Amino acid sequence: MSRQGTKTDRSGGKVIARRKPIQLLLRRLLWAGLFVGLVFPVAVILFYRLLPPLVTPLMLLRDAPMQYDFVELELISPSLIQAVLVSEDQQFCEHNGFDWKQMGIVWDELLHTGSASRGASTISMQTAKNLFLWPSRSKVRKLLEVPLTLMLETLLPKRRILELYLNIAEFGEGVYGAEAAARAHFNRDAKGLTRGQAARLAAVLPNPLERNAGSPSRNVQNRANQISGQIRIAPAALWSCL
Template identity: 50%
Template sequence: MDGARRRRETAGRDLPLARPRRSRRVRQVVGALLLLPAVGFVLALTLALVYSAVMPPSTLMLGRWLTLQPVSRDPVPLSAIAPALPQAVIASEDQRFCLDHGVDFGAIRDVVEDEDSPSRGASTIAMQTVKNVFLWPGRSYIRKAVEIPLALALDTLWGKRRMMEIYLNVAEWGDGIYGAQAASRHWFGKDASRLTRNEAALLAAVLPNPITRSAGRPSPGVRRRAARIQAMMGQIDGLTGCLRR
């Protein structure tokens, strides 16, 4: 009887020890999960330093290379792209490009408050560049939670000219067609430096959905959108000063 009693007492003393061990393992797992975003953010900033001097690919381009699909891109500096194209993109995508710091918090607040508001209206050129270079396509709160701090950081690190230069070299303008130079040669048979205002407006008009829309064979809807963009281009000259040297 005494032996059985001692075993029960010993087992009872051992039970509390199991709980701290489980709690410690839970804390370790939670800590690792919390550390992952920080590690990813530091890795992205490290790559961003490299991309300050080297033109990056987009994640869509990497996906095509990994699946052995063709990619057409010829990176060029911003000075080799007709000024009409960044002007058209700013008019169409982000008229506060030179004024914000990578994120338009007012537009984001409007989207949150209005469920029917188009999400692209809150996405700045910096946010789209971050998505194209570092993140995945599709919409999710997780991606936005990563996209916003990266856009703020890279807007400072790269500056406006480099941000626009990268954006225009990774943007998709057709199936496997990336960057302004490849798009200009494919759709108009000329270098990006020779784009007209109308051609630049057509390229900007297809950016929301470059797979179903064509700059070279524009539908009536794309032509109407391009005409609106071209009209806005004449009204935003004072909002593109950050792109000048």
């Protein structure tokens, strides 16, 4: 047997040795892992470039009747777009998926106090999580968010990423997306939301199962007022990529 896995017959010819079953299994597992980890997400993201998601993992995991109606960005109130950008990701038009400055602030807080007063997830990261991953916090999930976010930023324009986010974000129990949220909480379509209503919807995003945009607590209303004030003074560059 040669070092290349061949053997010589009596006539001097070479015969290729058969691969061992374990080698074939490992090779197949490698290709399967490559497909699941790279090819499949890319194919799905390219699908979402043109067509809306039928369902997300979060929708399947929640045990509640689902309200979900995908609409184009033009059919969502500019006030809600501005409120979400102001409250969730003010660097959305500038970053490549990750807000390194915000992540540095959170990291410093963790080092000095052991906890963080805010999150560092961008809209791109949240969209990647909502499209592909599960809601519970874990290091594995956060690790998987990184390549998925890079894929989103590479394959989709910013406008489409925001459109996807606003349509699949959870705004209440079983309520997904701006259109369903506007109807559930304010009995109107997403395009007709006022600035105050839009700010209340943005205010519940960090914890939509415990906060209610239609009947806001004092804390939610205070947060909505802050968001409304930020919209008034926000520079146009904040939504320049849209």
